[in-house]
């Protein structure tokens with residue numbers, strides 16, 4: 001592959017070409033792995049298998065999941081591509097067939113005649129990997145999720161027993177309610193402007209759909225829950241499939257429209273509220289909760305949609321910062337404040353506090369000048385009680401993935417858990433870092449060194465109780 005034209009396929013953004021299995025004797029553990037952990041830390045990401053003819057970071061690239069499994073203090077590593085129908089078709093023909101969400105290509109007739117995937121829109125399965133109701137999924141927001149086995153082998157597309165209809169696109173960012181175990185998700189469609197909140201119960205059964213009417217389909221990536229509401233940001237960011245088919249820039253940013261914050265009652269009854277603000281974009285929420293008739297929402301603020309400025313590469317240097325927004329449900333007043341001026345992204349919390357008052361947010365953070373190949377060389381802890389931010393730096397040129405909070409099974413305290421992140425540090429290689437959530441200064445309590453590269457990726461999660469045995 002010649003990847004020189006693609007900024008976000010350079011260095012540790014470049015794909016790996018192997019699926020690997022490393023056992024305990026091939027992984028080097030520095031420090032001590034918490035023996036009480038049973039489960040897996042998995043991370044999805046883009047890993048092109050064939051020469052791309054166009055590439056919009058962070059939307060393109062075949063999904064690959066990297067996993068470190070924990071049991072009785074022992075660890076194992078695996079990485080596998082998600083075997084999507086698009087990837088399988090390209091493998092069958094041994095060449096690139098499909099385009100990018102930034103530039104769609106017509107699927108050749110001989111591919112369709114031979115039974116290859118006919119849709120020009122690639123379901124990359126590259127964005128997130130989640131575990132709910134004993135099922136493991138690789139997620140992409142433009143289509144159905146892919147069901148995986150615990151060993152990362154792919155079962156196939158999953159429609160939740162028919163709850164998802166052909167053309168439904170399930171978000172890659174559902175939230176799990178810590179009280180009910182419900183999965184609060186949403187669908188959008190390429191052929192409709194509307195947005196539908198979709199609720200699945202703790203067993204994975206679809207139980208509710210709440211429609212939200214829009215005049216235009218927006219680029220809505222994440223959602224936040226509180227005890228009673230679902231909150232989404234409707235930024236003036238749009239994508240046109242028609243433009244993508246014509247090879248024109250399909251991404252539109254229309255700041256004069258401002259950004260709307262939509263508050264949707266989770267029970268499906270009651271009025272949906274719309275708050276209007278200055279234009280901004282956001283990929284990710286950190287958390288949100290209800291307090292004294294207000295909604296408090298912590299999220300990563302970006303001035304505009306990132307890839308509108310440098311089509312094809314996604315290159316941009318604009319800051320991303322932790323913000324706290326307060327919505328007054330009575331007066332409709334919106335107050336938005338910058339919490340910190342540190343560059344950060346991929347914000348997470350102790351998910352036992354999802355939708356609840358909480359103290360700590362965690363985010364991939366940077367303490368260096370953002371260059372062209374931006375990245376995050378630190379894991380950051382954002383203390384919403386004291387206003388203090390603590391960074392743990394892995395190295396000036398390191399890249400640290402999304403920091404995932406892993407609860408300590410023996411404690412309810414946020415401080416007693418761990419924060420895990422896949423890190424690539426030139427000269428040191430790839431490792432899974434395990435920080436103490438209550439003591440970032442100490443540095444990793446363990447580093448699990450992986451004897452092979454783990455490229456930069458997207459979202460990760462802790463899969464409690466998932467093992468290779470079952």
Ligand SMILES: [Fe+2]
Pocket residue numbers: 127173221283284459
């Ligand atoms: Fe995301």
